Amino acid sequence: MEPHIVDDVSAFKLAFRRHAAGVAAVTGRTPDGVPVGFTATSLASLAAVPPLATFNMARISTAWPAIEGTSHVLIHLLGARNRALAERLAGAHDERFAGDHWSPGPHDLPLLAGVPAWMLGRIVERVPVAENAVVVVQIEDGGLGTDDEALLYYERSYLTPGAPADA
């Protein structure tokens, strides 16, 4: 169980590099109606009844004013065939919604095409922590697309799920 890491930031970065995460994309609109969105690896279930989920973000991010000012977001669970979509929504801001990979969905929010599943989330909490926020949503609607393998982010790469772990 060595080496012991005394620098907490290093401990954190090295530890989380050994953690895998599913990939989601969150979309919304600014108060002026401009579509915003980002790729998130922090999406987690909080409860099934009522259906609640959380995601984390920086309050210094470009998308924060939209999240701060909106009542609802769309959360998309990405599949293996959505890798380019994941990269686009983590890339240059002015290119994230340039194209026909989305259309207006519930509440006029940007609905991304070709995803395995999406959910409409009503924001019920925005918890500020330092320069960040935990966003809690209650799921009010959703839809399924064509099934796909899940998209993972691990060791700075986009992967698909693999073999069973040995029992």
Next chain:
Amino acid sequence: MEPHIVDDVSAFKLAFRRHAAGVAAVTGRTPDGVPVGFTATSLASLAAVPPLATFNMARISTAWPAIEGTSHVLIHLLGARNRALAERLAGAHDERFAGDHWSPGPHDLPLLAGVPAWMLGRIVERVPVAENAVVVVQIEDGGLGTDDEALLYYERSYLTPGAPADA
């Protein structure tokens, strides 16, 4: 993008079944010193500086009184060889700490053996949401064990990361 799911609980369950998650284990002690722990698929990074992370839990769970009453927890990021450990910490409560798979670690918290990485988290927020809580921790220390593939939970199975997703 059909079928459209009008029942929000069904939408939620079906959607999250298509999402993969890394597997962590959280340990603590009750105010009386009894070790408690559970397997979590909700662990997520919140920020790197300062190092912050979140996990979600039910406040009706057996471990909640310990989380409510402790200043610190240990968070273990599990690897493929820890599948049995993950199952143990999701199983019968009176068997979770029966054995030599743990030892007292920082703050006398249960430190699980053989994990790729662990972090000491100081609880900085407990956010109640309905019958659940979002727990925010600041990482104060950590250590690395022998490297391993990440352990995933997906489609109700424990898996390892697989092939790259197509670009």
